[in-house]
Amino acid sequence: MSTLHEPRDESHDETSSGPATAAEASSEESIALRFKHALLKAIDVTALGFLEPVVRLCYGEEPRVQLRNIARLIVLPTVAFVLFLGVWAVTAPNLRTKYGALPTPSQVWDGWCAIMTFHEREMEKSEAYLAEGPEREAIVAEATARLQLLERASKVANERVATAREREQADKEARLTPLRAELEAFESQLEAETEERFAAVEAMSTTHPADDRAVLVRELAKVAEWTESQEEIVARMKASMKEIEDEKSPALVAALHLQTSVAEEKQFTEKLIQVAGAKSREVKLNALVASIREDQAAHASADPDSAYELAHSIAKDRARLEDVVESTYPRPWTLPMQIVRSILTVFSGFLIGVAIAIPLGILCGLSSTFMAMVTPFIALFKPVSPIVWLLIFWIVVGGVFPDPASSQTLQVLNYLANSVLSVTPYVGSIVDDIDINPAFIASALTVATCSLWATMVNTALGVASVDQDHVNVARVLKLSPYDRLVKIVLPSALPLVFAGMRISLGIGWMVLIAAELLASSEGLGKFTNDMFQNGNTDSFAKIMVMVFVVGVIGLVLDRIMIVFQRLVSFEGSVATV
Amino acid sequence: MSFLELSHVDKGFGPAADRYEVLDDVNLSIDRNEFVAVIGFSGSGKSTLVSLLAGLLQPDAGEVRMNGEVVTEPGPERGVVFQNYSLLPWLTVASNVELAVKQVFPEMSRTERREHVQHFVDLVSLSGAEHKRPHELSGGMRQRVSLARTLSMRPDLLLLDEPLSALDALTRATLQDELVRLWLEDRRTVVMITNDVDEAVLLADRIVPLTPGPNATLGPDFVVDLERPRDRTTLNYDPAFVRLRNRITNYLVDVNAESRQLRVDRAVQLPDVVPADLTTV
Known part of the structure; x- marks a missing residue:
């Protein structure tokens, strides 16, 4: 960070009149410089520090230093990763288990390709079903x-x-x-x-x-x-x-x-021919329409006895027609859909957790009496295993929704979630129905319960450690309690709150996979468990694929939280990376 | 009756068993539009005095009165410029000032408020830096922002708590001149805490020394009757200035020596024993 704020000359600052002089000096070079500063700032905010020497090198700034930094921050980590892959590839075939040898990196890659091929084929089939x-x-x-x-x-x-x-x-x-x-x-x-x-x-x-x-x-x-x-x-x-x-x-x-x-x-192609052919929606519709027309024609000139029969069959066909129009290909859950559902679950849980943790944390930070009252609960509940919470929520949620299929609350939730997802770019095309069910809610609540502690403790700490000078400012200005909270306490606690939220999201993501596995709520956890249960030759490789899928998504979530944290941080605040 | 009065003010900290009396029987009266400098050694209770005047602390005994009314809580009519600026780091220069303006003058319209803020930002020569955040500013600039924020509240009493002590000598001199300019432009009552005799003499109408703590109290007044505007470059050759400065410095050195003598010797008396030499036995 220090690289962004060039060492300042105090006396120079005293006399500088700000952007005015900067504007005067603006030439092509300064635009390039400004672009560089913007780039470096973006790198700083996103905590992608390893890109910094690349940018600086592009601007020809101390090439030797930058090259050394590139070697340190990019080349060496890459080498380490390649080494890891090499060791893995060499040792894996020798580690024999009941389920076969440990998959090599290339087998894991094949597993990934197989997972994605499966997904693409299912997508193709569902498109074929609807084609006209x-x-x-x-x-x-x-x-x-x-x-x-x-x-x-x-x-x-x-x-x-x-x-x-x-x-x-x-x-x-x-x-x-x-x-x-x-x-x-x-x-x-x-x-x-x-x-x-x-x-x-x-x-x-x-x-x-x-x-x-x-x-x-x-x-x-x-x-x-x-x-x-x-x-x-x-x-x-x-x-x-x-x-x-x-x-x-x-x-x-x-x-x-x-x-x-x-x-x-071959099997896929045969199925595709069926789905796009005899079993396609269009063909089904045409058949129904033809049958209705025929019946109507017959109805016009029918005797009273058969007229009733015909009317009955027309009404039945019309009802079926409506169903067929709205029907889609019954697609099984594939990995990308499960990724979307896992992310939705973790964010639902995380947001529920945050909604509980931040107000409680603020109360704890403001009042040491309240803090003393809450501390035993934190100490008692924080170390409880997610598995225990999941079972409890599983039972409770099951009790709240004894008949999930006809629950209006679930229908509303589903409608809301599906409408949001359908307009989300990319996601809308892969997910038709996110299927919010009791298992989803139990998993989300488990995530919430396990992840809220970090946010709560950090919020309390942030609120309690507001700078006494800032409190004095508030007192001299006679800020109302609400203004004091909103204008002084919360802004100064925000970096710590976000640091806590970042920890919470990380915990939530780890908990989620286990919760989904146990609750068999569609998602990455269930996918992993399915792979373990079906015992194909490549199942082991597919389980290993999950290590990377879960890892990469966790990393991206963490990065997103870092960006938020950096955005609310100010000089002198706790900025942990 | 004077504008601001401290009568028989005592203040201490800590539990009754282990109490540290900071101020003891402090009496001071300040007239309207007077510039008073309180000078003292570090640790003598200067900041406690400011907190009492601001209402951030309440005296254990005695009272602080402004305009005849007892001060019971802090308020914008007594603006404080804190030693370490106390700017809100997440707000820009303009927003820091605006926070105060909005609170003190809620009836102002948006444009009026903006003009008001701009006026005070210009006043402390920070035009152009309105949208910078405190961490992008130098120490001197931060103190200017703090000053602008306090002045923008149009306080009846301006309390300056060692406002320049964290700055380097050059910046300090610039800001001293600035302070004088501001005060001459818009005279109001100022109490400035400082540990710099030159600064006190340069700026104040009257200098009140604070004796070293604990149990600090105010010493005799020194009235500064030098002609304003005072020019720092020629002041050093003014015999009146030199005389006054020497008097104050000597007084401070004396009270310090006196306090050292007065301090109770808490050293434990050790018995005069020497280990016996066993080798000769």
């Missing part, structure tokens, strides 16, 4: 053409898998045959030798004096020990054979991968 006229026909035609290609591709892929499998089988056979022979030979030899040994002991029993039985027992134990050791060798041989049998050649893996992706694409 030539557009719809074009979709069908295009998809049919693609399907033909895919069928050919699928044949090729199947062949490839077959040949790869055959080749692998042959290869394995070639490696296994000698091993098998070896094993057989060993086993038969073992059998013979075992018999021999037992026979020897038996012979001993006849030649040996009857009173020394202990020798016999000893000999038999020796034989048993030997047999065990031989069996171990057999087991080892079998295990190495099994390993060869289980091996998957890279060629086969690639072929299988191709086969799956072609099959998926």
Whole structure:
């Protein structure tokens, strides 16, 4: 920050007459300079300090210093991240678990691509469902053409898998045959030798004096020990054979991968043809309209008996017509939709928390008596695990909305949320219905309860630590209690309040993922849990994708709060980064 | 009856068991439009005196009266310029002044208010810096803003609590001249706290020394009858000025020495014992 305020010359300041001289001196260079200052200020406010040397370098300011800073702030962190990826890529395949080896970075990337492909296909289908006229026909035609290609591709892929499998089988056979022979030979030899040994002991029993039985027992134990050791060798041989049998050649893996992706694409294309074709809204509508027309025509010239029947069927078709007009493709929740819902949940919870925390915090800061009354509650409730809160809210919210489907409150909330989201750029196109349900409310309340403490404590601290000089100013001016609060206390507490809100949002985001997982409220937490439950080959990779998705969103939320915090901060106030 | 009166004012801090008496039996009367400087060593209770005059503190005994009425609470009729400016850092220069104007003259229209604010910003030579925030200003400029804010309330009594003590010598001299100019333009009652004898002599009509604390009280008055306007460049060669300054300085040095002598010696008397030398036994 100090870089923004150039060291000032006191005497110069005393005589400067402000913008007037600056305006006079404005030339092209000063516009460039002003742009630079604006850029640096923006970087400062957004706390993107690592960009500062880049800007300064562009203006040719002390290139050596800037290059050193770039190396320190950009190059080295990048190197560290690349190193991390390298270590991860090397070590991951060696960490075998019940669910397979730890996914490598490239597998995680594939998982991300798979998640997004799924989303795009669902979007395509829901668009196809609503398409009309030539557009719809074009979709069908295009998809049919693609399907033909895919069928050919699928044949090729199947062949490839077959040949790869055959080749692998042959290869394995070639490696296994000698091993098998070896094993057989060993086993038969073992059998013979075992018999021999037992026979020897038996012979001993006849030649040996009857009173020394202990020798016999000893000999038999020796034989048993030997047999065990031989069996171990057999087991080892079998295990190495099994390993060869289980091996998957890279060629086969690639072929299988191709086969799956072609099959998926094919399945999707078939579905698309259906959705844009026979099952599309337009086709359904046309069929209904035709049926109504037919019935109406028949109705006009029908005898009284069948007239009732026809009228009944027309009325039924009309009702269905309305439903179909409003219908959309029943799209499953995909990751981008779940991201939107998680963010909406966290902000709902966060705002509820802030709405409780700030007034209470102000009261605590103003009155030490009130603070003393509230402190036990803070101390008691703050350390409680979000899981406990979630279960409590789950039960309470369930009690408030015994029949969520017909609850008017929920309908109003849904209507409000959906109207806001539908006009939000980008979000409007991915989310049709955010589905505010008791699980959503329970998750949001959990977020609120767990996150409000930081804001509350910080607000109390900010209000309590208002500069005595500023209080004196208020007293000399005889400000009313309300003015004193609004004009003196709150502005000076605001940086701390926002610092608290930033902590709260961070806590809320962490709590939310767990709450969603447990409440199975649609969102990132539920997505993660779904991945864990469905146990696909790439599920582990998709769970790891969530580390980055959750991390990146958390980081962006934090940045947003930093900007707010910086905007309300003033010189000398607590500006934590 | 004089405009401002302190009669038998006592003020102390701390619990009864461990009380620190700052001021003891302070008596002072100031006439309307008089410029009085209170001079004293640091820690002698100067700021406490200002707080009492402003009404920010209430005396333990005795009373502060302005216009014959006892001062019970602070108010805009007694404007204070605080030692550390006390500007609100989140407001611009103009808004800092406006906050005061809005509060003291609620009946003003928006344009009137804006003109009023601008007038006082111009008065302290801050034109052009209206939209800067305090942290963008130098110490001298901040003190000017503080002065503008206080003057804009048009107080009957102006209390200056070491207003220039945090500034460097050059800025300080500029602001001293400015203060004199403002006071000559618009005479009003001023009580200035300072620890600088030259400053006091340059600015004040009367100088009242505060004896070193604890139990500080006011010493004898020194009337400054130098001709106004006083020019700092020639003043140093004025024998009257030099004489007065020496008298005040000597007085202050004397009371300080006296207070040191008077101070109760709390050092613990140690017994005169020497460890026995065991090696010779």
